[in-house]
Amino acid sequence: MGAGTEPDGSSRSDEEWERFLRESVAGAPGAPKEPSARAREVTARLRSEPSRGPEGWRAHTPPRPKRRTGWYVVGLLAALVLVAVALAPGRTVDLFAGTDSPSSAPETARPAQAPPRGADLRPTVEEPFRGSPAASWASGAAGITVPEARAVGWMSAAEVERALTRSRDFLVASGLDRGVLRGERPEKATALINPHQKDVQDLLRTAFRTPSEKNDPLLLFSRFQPTRTRLVGDVVKTRGRLSYREGERGALLVTADVTFVYPVTRADTGGDDEIIRTIVRRELVLSWDDPAKVRTEPGTFSIVSYKYAMTNGGCGAPTGYLTPPFGRDHRTDEDGAEIDPYDRSTPIGRSKTAGPGDECARATRS
Structure with a gap:
């Protein structure tokens, strides 16, 4: 039917x-x-x-209620941040601090004050500059600011630029060269020094053979004894600048003021032992003389003055090497002055005429 x-x-x-x-x-x-x-x-x-047919043009379909996913996303992000802080607090602080902090911008003039203190964190093999102002500094030669060249005295702008580049090359060869840091002779650095400058040549002839207060390689070069000390990682942090002016007889006077931060550990460990940061600040005045007025060789300079300040580099009789005080060797000189090795707001005080024991000043931070 x-x-x-x-x-x-x-x-x-x-x-x-x-x-x-x-x-x-x-x-x-x-x-x-x-x-x-x-x-x-x-x-x-x-x-x-x-x-199953098409919806009419006047038809109305009520909107679906929105799923409340925003708070879930916020909660997830907050949880990830907490995990990051717990695993790597130093890196997390640097991340949120950004790269525009005063200590990360190139130094073009003497700073007005020391860098601010951060969290008191111990260095690690993975983060040897952790808890230090140097964590935001540039690495190697990149941390040495070279000014724009202009004609000075007997030199054209191009010649001044070349002299500034070679002045920085000396700082690299004397304070950053991996071989020199492992105790080798600084051949590249010494080749840039005027061979006719008698006092400096006398220092170079005796300093590596019989180091003394007067003739100590550390006055110009950073060296560690390879059987005792090993650098942690491949990075040395630097901060500083070159400046220049006209000197006597039209010479180009280049002033260098640079701080080097060396993370080191014992040579006989796998890197899990104590990590110390040896900090050396150097101030040099180099004279690029007119060969028509001063006895010199092309491409070399004379050293007018040299000063340096050092912390965590050892005390006692000169050995020709920086000797970081590991473990029980880390003695404190109660009579030594306290210094902030990261404070670049004032000129350094150690000179070639400084007396014994000045290198034992206590660092307020490292």
Whole structure:
């Protein structure tokens, strides 16, 4: 039996009834007033199903409620920050401090004050400058600011630029060269010194053979005894600058003021032992003389003066090496003055005429 009958007695197919009933639900005229049980079943099913046709242009669909995911994201980020702080507090502080801090910008003039104190964190093999102002300093030669060259005295601007570059080369060869730091002779550095400057040549001839207060390699060069001390990592942090002016007889006087920070440990350990930062600040005045007025050789300078300040580099009789005080050797001189080795706001006080024991000043931080 069909789903419905026409007035003439013929039967409708199910497909025709389903189409007819869809139109009836939409309000089309001519729908049967008394549909059969099959028709009522189809009608109920159509009303319960969503419309399969396109939505009308005036139709309104209520918006779905937004999922509250914002607070979940904030909570996740906060948890990650806490984990980062717990695992690497030094790096996290540097990350949020940014790279525009005064100690990260190149030094172009003497600073007005010492860098601020940070968290008191111990250095590690992975982070040997952790807890130190040097953590934000540049590495190697990049930390030595060279000013723009201009003509001075007997030199053109191009010659001044070349002299400034070679002055920085001397600082690199004397304080950053890996071989020199391991105790080798500073051949590249000494080749830049005027061979006719008698007092300095006398120092160089005797300092490495028989070091003394007067003739000590450390007056000009940074050296560690390889059987005792080992550098941690491949990076030495530096901060400083070159400046220049005209000197006597039209000479170019170049002043260098640079601090070197060397992280070191015992040579006979795998790097898990105590890490010490030896800090050396050097101030040099170099004279690039006119060969027509002063006896010199092309491409070399004469050393007018040299000063240095050192902390965690050892006390006692000169050995020709920096001797960081590890473990029980780390003695404190109660009578020694306290200095902040990172304070570059005042000139350094150690000169070639300084007396014994001046290198034993106590560092207020390292």
